[in-house]
Amino acid sequence: FLSIGNICRSPIAEAVFRKLVTDEKLEHQWRTDSAAVSDWNVGRSPDSRALSCLRNHGIETAHKARQVTKEDFQTFDYILCMDESNLRDLNRKSNQVKDCKAKIELLGSYDPQKQLIIEDPYYGNEKDFETVYEQCLRCCKAFLEKPH
Numbered sequence: 001f002l003s004i005g006n007i008c009r010s011p012i013a014e015a016v017f018r019k020l021v022t023d024e025k026l027e028h029q030w031r032t033d034s035a036a037v038s039d040w041n042v043g044r045s046p047d048s049r050a051l052s053c054l055r056n057h058g059i060e061t062a063h064k065a066r067q068v069t070k071e072d073f074q075t076f077d078y079i080l081c082m083d084e085s086n087l088r089d090l091n092r093k094s095n096q097v098k099d100c101k102a103k104i105e106l107l108g109s110y111d112p113q114k115q116l117i118i119e120d121p122y123y124g125n126e127k128d129f130e131t132v133y134e135q136c137l138r139c140c141k142a143f144l145e146k147p148h
Helices: 009-023 048-056 070-075 084-094 126-145
Strands: 078-081 103-106
Touching (some): 009 126, 078 084
Parallel strands (some): 078 103
16 A cells, blocks of 8 residues: 555555454465655654544554665565555555566555545545545455456
């Protein structure tokens, strides 16, 4: 899961997906991680509002922000990102990677409610983080239900 800074949206998506696959007893089939397009927050924990939102839903995460690597494009089957800016940056980066096997898509393309973009809640409030959580939950469920 990719977002610009890897402290709000993508760690929420990662934690939600990990909980879904664990609840479904599918964790052995999936390797889940999240990363940033930028290097702004490398090593930082997720935003405290993201952690609080996840905790309210009974989910914990120990993720530390990292930047996407060349190896990510070569080893992951899917790289799911949050908005068009992420998508553009990832497609540009993937063009410089030999043997890119990752399918790069918007996570929102799986949303049954057709909310294509998952907006960055950083400058928002708790309600905006809750919206991100709900979008991630809907999209991750739909993604998991499709045949892979």
